[in-house]
Amino acid sequence: xxxxxxxxxxxxxxxxxxxxxxxxxxxxxxxxxxxxxxxxxxxxxxxxxxxxxxxxxxxxxxxxxxxxxxxxxxxxxxxxxxxxxxxxxxxxxxxxxxxxxxxxxxxxxxxxxxxxxxxxxxxxxxxxxxxxxxxxxxxxxxxxxxxxxxxxxxxxxxxxxxxxxxxxxxxxxxxxxxxxxxxxxxxxxxxxxxxxxxxxxxxxxxxxxxxxxxxxxxxxxxxxxxxxxxxxxxxxxxxxxxxxxxxxxxxxxxxxxxxxxxxxxxxxxxxxxxxxxxxxxxxxxxxxxxxxxxxxxxxxxxxxxxxxxxxxxxxxxx
Amino acid sequence: xxxxxxxxxxxxxxxxxxxxxxxxxxxxxxxxxxxxxxxxxxxxxxxxxxxxxxxxxxxxxxxxxxxxxxxxxxxxxxxxxxxxxxxxxxxxxxxxxxxxxxxxxxxxxxxxxxxxxx
Numbered sequence: 556x557x558x559x560x561x562x563x564x565x566x567x568x569x570x571x572x573x574x575x576x577x578x579x580x581x582x583x584x585x586x587x588x589x590x591x592x593x594x595x596x597x598x599x600x601x602x603x604x605x606x607x608x609x610x611x612x613x614x615x616x617x618x619x620x621x622x623x624x625x626x627x628x629x630x631x632x633x634x635x636x637x638x639x640x641x642x643x644x645x646x647x648x649x650x651x652x653x654x655x656x657x658x659x660x661x662x663x664x665x666x667x668x669x670x671x672x673x674x675x676x677x678x679x680x681x682x683x684x685x686x687x688x689x690x691x692x693x694x695x696x697x698x699x700x701x702x703x704x705x706x707x708x709x710x711x712x713x714x715x716x717x718x719x720x721x722x723x724x725x726x727x728x729x730x731x732x733x734x735x736x737x738x739x740x741x742x743x744x745x746x747x748x749x750x751x752x753x754x755x756x757x758x759x760x761x762x763x764x765x766x767x768x769x770x771x772x773x774x775x776x777x778x779x780x781x782x783x784x785x786x787x788x789x790x791x792x793x794x795x796x797x798x799x800x801x802x803x804x805x806x807x808x809x810x811x812x813x814x815x816x817x818x819x820x821x822x823x824x825x826x827x828x829x830x831x832x833x834x835x836x837x838x839x840x841x842x843x844x845x846x847x848x849x850x851x852x853x854x855x856x857x858x859x860x861x862x863x864x865x866x867x868x869x870x871x872x873x
Numbered sequence: 874x875x876x877x878x879x880x881x882x883x884x885x886x887x888x889x890x891x892x893x894x895x896x897x898x899x900x901x902x903x904x905x906x907x908x909x910x911x912x913x914x915x916x917x918x919x920x921x922x923x924x925x926x927x928x929x930x931x932x933x934x935x936x937x938x939x940x941x942x943x944x945x946x947x948x949x950x951x952x953x954x955x956x957x958x959x960x961x962x963x964x965x966x967x968x969x970x971x972x973x974x975x976x977x978x979x980x981x982x983x984x985x986x987x988x989x990x991x
Contacts, residue, residue: 629978633930653929655976710897710924710977712953 556632557861563624565857569850570617571702574670575695575728576735577610582688584736584769585743588762592755599746599755606742611674618698619667626651626660659704666701670694699731700724706860711787722783729776732769734849737842740766744839748832760829763838767822774815781811800862807855814848817841898924898953898975905987914961914989918944918969922953930974933957938965938989964991 581604589600627647630636634646651657673694676687703709703723711719740763747759785804795801821841828834901921905911918935928950935957937943948957961967967989972982 633974633978633980649929654927654974654978655925656927656978705978707977710975710979712924 556628560625560628560632561857561861563621563628564860565854566617566621567625568702568853568857570614570621571695571699572727572731572735572853573738574611574614574618574735575699575731576733576737577607577614577739578691578695579732579769580736580739580766581607582692584762584765585739588758588765591761592758597755599758603743603746606746607739610738615667615670615674619664622660622663622667626657629656655709656705659701663698663701666694666698670698696728696731700728702727707787708784715787718783719787722780725776726780726784729773729780730849730852733773733777734846734853736766736769737846737849741839741842741846744835744842748835748839756829756835759835760826763821763826763829767818767826770818770822774818777811781808800859803855803859803862807852807859810848810852810855814845814852817845817848897977897979897981898922898926898973899981900971900983900985901953903969903985903987907985908987910988910990912990914963915959917956917958919954919956920969920971922955922973922975924975924977925952926950926955927974927976927978930980931955931972933969933971935959935961936968936970937961938963938967943967961989964989 585603585607589597630645630647630650633650636646649657651660670691673687673689673691676690701724703720703726706723708716708719708723710716743759743762747755795804821838825834825838825841829838899922900907901923903921904919905915918933920933928948931948931950933944933948933955934942935944943959943961944957945960946958948955950956955971955973965988966986968984968986970982970984972980974980
């Protein structure tokens with residue numbers, strides 16, 4: 556049951572981050588870059604938007620399905636039942652209607668509905684209305700950020716708890732902006748490599764620089780909020796080194812460092828070499844590697860959430 | 874919650890390192906106290922935890938000296954504290970077993986005893 560719970564968490568984190576990152580990338584990076592180059596109505600821009608739309612719809616569908624699976628797997632774990640027994644009316648219903656987690660899930664289901672309306676009004680294929688874009692951006696951020704209330708931070712009492720929650724919300728949003736933006740960035744590289752349009756190449760340059768700025772902001776936020784979270788849950792150095800929680804946390808940090816190193820190479824060397832085809836190829840390759848590392852980090856985070864934090868070593872646990 | 878108090882705590886947190894926030898509900902203290910001996914049978918047992926509890930999935934049972942349950946009804950939960958009334962008047966050893974779900978959806982459980990003097 557723990558494995559199903561961790562898997563549902565992983566898919567949910569990945570899909571909500573993908574949706575938020577894609578929305579931010581389209582509305583804050585790609586569309587302004589298209590407008591700067593005055594190619595918003597071009598074939599290339601239209602082709603790009605038509606590739607983003609399925610990512611958003613599939614991502615949202617996966618988020619809803621994995622959210623429901625998360626609820627059922629958690630109910631099964633709490634009630635010591637298998638998911639089919641937990642599903643109809645029993646523990647899952649009580650969990651949904653009588654607990655903080657359940658109320659959060661009802662709110663998030665409402666947010667997912669609003670996001671669906673925003674996507675429909677925002678029409679990612681056509682750049683859509685400003686209202687639709689705004690609604691999509693805000694609801695996608697709320698859908699991801701609200702996950703902080705489902706984790707360890709939700710239980711920390713007092714001012715320390717408030718700091719933990721704020722740090723977790725910012726950590727999730729920064730991770731979503733960076734990780735979620737990698738796939739749309741990679742699609743933009745692929746499009747530029749396929750269409751040898753010089754205007755599209757200059758758009759790519761603008762978009763890469765803008766994403767680079769967003770990436771810097773995200774890394775800074777992830778570092779500070781990650782330190783706060785670590786001081787809350789990691790415990791002492793020995794517990795960090797001797798517990799499963801600590802080992803996974805160290806692995807997560809190592810993968811994060813590798814991602815930052817790749818992002819550094821992209822920003823300091825390859826972005827400057829744009830629009831050369833070789834630089835686009837290498838940026839595209841690095842972006843895909845970063846995405847793979849990011850997904851591995853999400854898998855680790857999903858497992859960390861179901862483990863007892865290292866700070867609890869020695870305390871009584873079920 | 875005031876912003877300056879948050880900033881002060883954040884600064885302390887970053888300067889002093891680990892503060893060990895509780896991400897699961899652990900028993901902080903109990904009344905009657907864990908392992909204590911009291912003069913008369915208490916009217917209720919109350920357990921205080923390190924984190925807010927979910928009433929729907931938090932339980933406590935108290936077994937009296939005769940091996941029968943002496944707790945009455947569903948425990949009452951106020952945030953981090955769980956109370957259960959007792960119908961107890963016998964001297965001897967009472968065993969308290971608890972299982973709680975914290976608001977971050979983690980389950981913890983435990984047991985302890987206290988004695989009532991003859």
